[in-house]
Amino acid sequence: MSTVSFPALEPLIIEAAQAPGHFAEFGVFRGGTFLKMLPLARRFGKRCVAVDSFCGMGEPGPMDGGEYPAGKFNVGGYDSLLDEIIRLGCVDVVDIHAGFVPDVLDQVIVQQFAFAHVDLDHYQPTVDTLLWLWPRVSPAGIICVHDYFEGEPGLASAAVRDVAEQLGQAFDVVSSREGVTVGVSSHAVFRKDGE
Numbered sequence: 001m002s003t004v005s006f007p008a009l010e011p012l013i014i015e016a017a018q019a020p021g022h023f024a025e026f027g028v029f030r031g032g033t034f035l036k037m038l039p040l041a042r043r044f045g046k047r048c049v050a051v052d053s054f055c056g057m058g059e060p061g062p063m064d065g066g067e068y069p070a071g072k073f074n075v076g077g078y079d080s081l082l083d084e085i086i087r088l089g090c091v092d093v094v095d096i097h098a099g100f101v102p103d104v105l106d107q108v109i110v111q112q113f114a115f116a117h118v119d120l121d122h123y124q125p126t127v128d129t130l131l132w133l134w135p136r137v138s139p140a141g142i143i144c145v146h147d148y149f150e151g152e153p154g155l156a157s158a159a160v161r162d163v164a165e166q167l168g169q170a171f172d173v174v175s176s177r178e179g180v181t182v183g184v185s186s187h188a189v190f191r192k193d194g195e
């Protein structure tokens with residue numbers, strides 16, 4: 001996992017905020033990115049949806065290798081995240097859904113998204129989330145998938161390529177440091193055509 005560069009993400013969130021619908025992150029962990037999205041959600045009148053097992057990764061599949069074993073990133077529930085959300089005075093704009101993708105997706109109340117950050121690392125939950133999200137993203141909305149690397153044969157990178165092919169949808173690659181890909185935040189960016 002590389003650390004998410006919020007300065008790279010922020011202009012994309014602001015761009016997408018012009019679209020109807022709300023914000024979401026799938027794969028929240030301790031809230032390093034999610035908590036920074038909250039002031040933007042407040043500013044643009046959006047809800048901010050958090051989806052995570054909050055007990056870490058599920059079982060890796062055949063496309064995942066051994067880098068992310070089951071239970072990695074276990075934060076023991078979302079109590080600490082909720083404390084931070086309360087401290088920031090943003091509890092009224094947040095929906096938290098705890099559980100594993102794909103089952104947890106049935107709990108999500110918001111059904112229209114302007115911006116979503118997908119940071120689940122494993123291949124299958126990334127595919128499931130992207131296919132669930134795409135019809136729910138508004139025209140001019142954006143999905144950013146963290147940890148996209150051109151040469152990576154599995155994990156989220158393979159999920160991005162497979163979903164892009166299935167949807168017939170192009171994506172851009174945004175890195176926070178030009179020409180450097182190791183240990184640096186890198187995103188695949190799907191933009192839905194405006195109407």
Ligand SMILES: C[S@@+](CC[C@H](N)C(=O)[O-])C[C@H]1O[C@@H](n2cnc3c(N)ncnc32)[C@H](O)[C@@H]1O
Nearest residue numbers: 027028029032033052053056073100101119125
């Ligand atoms: C790399 S961390 C996310 C980091 C976070 N976005 C940040 O900016 O700090 C990956 C997260 O995905 C969650 N996750 C992975 N697979 C999942 C699945 N199938 N369902 C729900 N959550 C999952 C893990 O619990 C973990 O919190």
